[in-house]
Amino acid sequence: MKKILGILLLLVFVFIATSIVSEVFLDPYNLENLLRRTALFGIISIGVAFVIITGGIDLSIGSVVCLVGCGLPWMLTEQGVSVPVALAAILGFSLAVGFVHGILITKVKLQPFVVTLCGLLLYRGITRGFTGDQSQGFGTEYKGLRELATGEINVFGFDLPMPCIFLLVVAALAGVFLNKTIYGRYLLALGNNEEAARFSGINVDRMVILAYVICALCSGLGGLLFVLDVNSAQPVDFGNFYELYAIAAAVLGGCSLRGGAGTIIGVVIGAALMQVLRNMIVLVDWIPTHIEYAIIGAVILAGVVADELLKNAVARRQASKS
Amino acid sequence: MSEDSSPQDAPLLEIRGVGKSFPGVRALKEVNLVLHKGQVLSLIGENGAGKSTLMKILAGVQPPDEGSILLDGAKVEIESSRVALDLGISLIHQELNLATNLSVGANVFLGREPLRGGFIDESTIRTESAKFLKMVGLDVAPDVLVGDLTIGRQQMVEIAKALSVNSRVLIMDEPTSSLSQAETENLFTVIKDLRRRGVSIIYISHRLGEVKELSDHVTVLRDGENAGELQREEVDHEAMVRLMVGRDLSDYYERKDRSKGSLALEVQNLRTPAHPDHELSFSVASGEIVGVAGLVGAGRTEMLETLFGVTPALGGTVRISDCEISVDSPLSAISAGIALAPEDRKKQGLVIDMTVRENLSLSALRRDQRRAGFLDFSKEDEISREMIEAMRVKTPNEDQVIRYLSGGNQQKVVLGKWLAMKPKILLLDEPTRGIDVGAKSEIYCLMEKLAEEGVAILFVSSEMEEVLGMADRALVMHEGRITGELARDELAEEAIMRLATGSQLGDQAA
Secondary structure: OHHHHHHHHHHHHHHHHHHHHOOOOOOHHHHHHHHHHHHHHHHHHHHHHHHHHOOOOOOOHHHHHHHHHHHHHHHHHHOOOOHHHHHHHHHHHHHHHHHHHHHHHHOOOOOHHHHHHHHHHHHHHHHHHHOOOOOEEOOOOOHHHHHHHHOEEEEOOEEEEHHHHHHHHHHHHHHHHHHHEHHHHHHHHHHHOHHHHHHOOOOHHHHHHHHHHHHHHHHHHHHHHHHHHHOEEOOOOOOOOHHHHHHHHHHHOOOOOOOOOOOHHHHHHHHHHHHHHHHHHHHOOOOOHHHHHHHHHHHHHHHHHHHHHHHHHHHHHHHHHO | OOOOOOOOOOOOEEEEEEEEEEOOEEEEEEEEEEEOOOOEEEEEOOOOOOHHHHHHHHOOOOOOOEEEEEEOOEEEOOOOHHHHHHHOEEEEOOOOOOOOOOEHHHHHOOOOOOEEOOEEOHHHHHHHHHHHHHHOOOOOOOOOEHHHOOHHHHHHHHHHHHHHOOOOEEEEEOOOOOOOHHHHHHHHHHHHHHHHOOOEEEEEOOOHHHHHHHOOEEEEEEOOEEEEEEEHHHOOHHHHHHHHHOOOOOOOOOOOOOOOOOEEEEEEEEEOOOOOOOOEEEEEEOOOEEEEEEOOOOOHHHHHHHHOOOOOOOEEEEEEOOEEEOOOOHHHHHHOOEEEEOOOHHHHHOOOOOEHHHHHHOOOHHHHOOHHHEOOHHHHHHHHHHHHHHHOOOOOOOOOEHHHOOHHHHHHHHHHHHHOOOOOEEEEEOOOOOOOHHHHHHHHHHHHHHHHOOOEEEEEOOOHHHHHHHOOEEEEEEOOEEEEEEEHHHOOHHHHHHHHOOHHHHHHHO
């Protein structure tokens, strides 16, 4: 709780500030949209959190989102594949991506940065190849399937966008996995000290592969929901930079890039903060939209600097106690 | 030089009534220390006695709360490490602070590079650093990369660097902890030479044999206070230990007569990846404590790591209670009833940013899990409470992050983590390295107790005394092979050294 208090306060502060400055911010339509975006980005952020906890990184998320996001309408509308087969193909692809990343990192001993950087280039290039660089979409069809992302569910009198349900399920599973199972404990331990984990009888390689698989699965699910939400996708820029939004959300939420630390709730709050910020930049008149990256960059930097200073202060106090 | 450092002289450095408090603890209280020119002063004490804090104050890393420091009789304020260096006080850390990717000369002048026309003056660096390298008897060219030198030689570079800033006081913190025998001897020669040149040295070490050999004077700290002073002629093992722990340790190695049980571990023709040409064969009975002696690099750690499956064997058989097993990972070793407390506590033994509880339970999680891999929190809690009590780990609570415990308590957690697995065979690699006398004696008692309960213990130790004191039987290794086996009544320092240096091999050849 203490770990996420800072980021939670920051979220509340930005939220209140934006609602004061902008009249449309609290509009139900805007809030619903904000929730939807938060949920979509939350899912891919949770995925990358697992990888970051092991001390790794995944730069290929945006390209996986692109391949899945363009691949789904391409399979359905252009190749005439049935929905269950298309979904199975997406699941299979995501599993394979994560597995291959994990194998290359643990068995071939390549650096995660290099492996997933190549993934970033590879999956987007492949997508632009098989789609002929043409925009892919559902047109007016597949309304039922698109309900998965565009629909709403009434929960206790609130109309909750469907992606929020997905986020809640993913977050709950991830939280339980990380905190209540021995495998979650293993991930935290090996992220902090891989050698000690190995000496403790933990199958480190298998756990690291698992983390990359979880990440790729979340990216795949994210890609699926993103494209169902917006209806069409351009191979050239769909999912661009999403890995950086996801990594930023995870870091804001308390994951250390050194590994060994992170909470799921923190990551979700981090993702929400990112989306509220982006929303604020769009809504507030006197902030030019094109400086979005600068503002997001500055806020993330300020957040992690404040966090590091706080942590150092706590560590000094602890160290001097013993 | 004892004339030089006679008490009549004005001291070079004097610490008067220095105190330092951190929130919740008084680290130093009214500490005094007097250092003369050309004197080697050893500062000893258990972990947590305040040695490091005192040296950090001297080196300008932390300011004292009270008291004063006098250099040449004049009061000085050491506000930063820069000031300390300017005053001629250098601290050489246990972990060396060298840029291994740079040359020897570049390291000596790091941060003070002589310039010519705005560029680094390489030729001056070369000629000047060669001068200081000669002073420490280091026969390497200034152009050689530091990373290509052995640890012992790197340390000489550090000393040369300290000399190049005209250090008058050289503080050495556990300088021999990672040196070989020959390197240690070389260091001692250099220290004695520096003393002759009038450099004063504060020497911090847990190795009392070294302290006895080197010191003109010994200052003992206990719980942040002065516990006593010993003059050169009073320095002996007993006296130092008494002052450090504040009591006699007559039962330091408490050995009881135990009856050996049946054969627990039988190793035949084991080949390790580190020394694939040599085959290792030996056995350990249950209830037996077998020591493994040898010099650094003899292949002892590698043998334990192969037995534990960290670096799987290339060949040979391992039998446990007459049952052949294959050990290809730590996990398979653990399920066969083997445990290893590794040499490097912080890198291999512990997850340093996790809590005491999480560390104690880490190996047992798999065994104690509930269905589908869910953690059994109550079992975890039970294990950690039981082990904290059994090991007498001094920790405020079980949720304390392990980084903040002392070395001795950390080591107890490592042992506790493995005892929770109830192993049949316990492998210990340097079980008491870098921990204080009190904790050492507790660990010896524990080994005795476990042996009595029938655990087979195989321990590697570089401390001769430990092997002599604890082992029922000793294996001695040299360059990857077992050169001899000594029964309890054959155990003697000379016999071990002869086997460890491989000199009996030469005898045979001759």
